[in-house]
Amino acid sequence: MKTAEKNMPTKKKQKKDYKINPSLKGKYDDQPLFQDKVNRANHILKTIGIPKF
């Protein structure tokens, strides 16, 4: 049994490249981030239409 376990392929664990930081939630609520781009995206969807995938 032990030999069989040893021979089983081990699942390679992917290294986590980020961490959760609770302080980021709501951190920028005092400034509307990238509002120009949001407005532009809204304008595109309104004038060109939604992208058809």
Place this chain on the structure above:
Amino acid sequence: MIDNRYLFESSPDLLTFEFDSIGPKGTITKVVRYTEINVHGYYNLGFGDKDPQSGFISDLTVTNNNDSQKVLATVARTLYLFTEHYPVVVLATGSTLARTRLYRIGIANNLADIEKDFVVLGLTSNEWEPFRKNVTYHSFAVRRKFLNL
């Protein structure tokens, strides 16, 4: 590009991300934010620099930290993470023509890898079309493959 990126932090809801760009201009905090727009299921991808003095975020700052590929790869990684949890369409537009071109080049150079997981469209002057290399686009729309909206 996909493997060479910065470590980053995420808000618990995976809508806001921060990482530090490190280069000859010093350490610059970058902020990535996914914002739902007026159409349900459609989000805007925005990212920019945090001013160390004021704390304000601007997507017009020119950093020149000699790491634009690494920064783009990190932003792309946040897109993977975000769309793993939100089955939505993401729109991305550069804040300037030069930056939109940089996005286009970044997508084109990694298209084979990107298309394993995403469908990418580009916006010409009047319509969305499947992304093609060497075509000028005004904006990009991406969604995960195998996603029913």
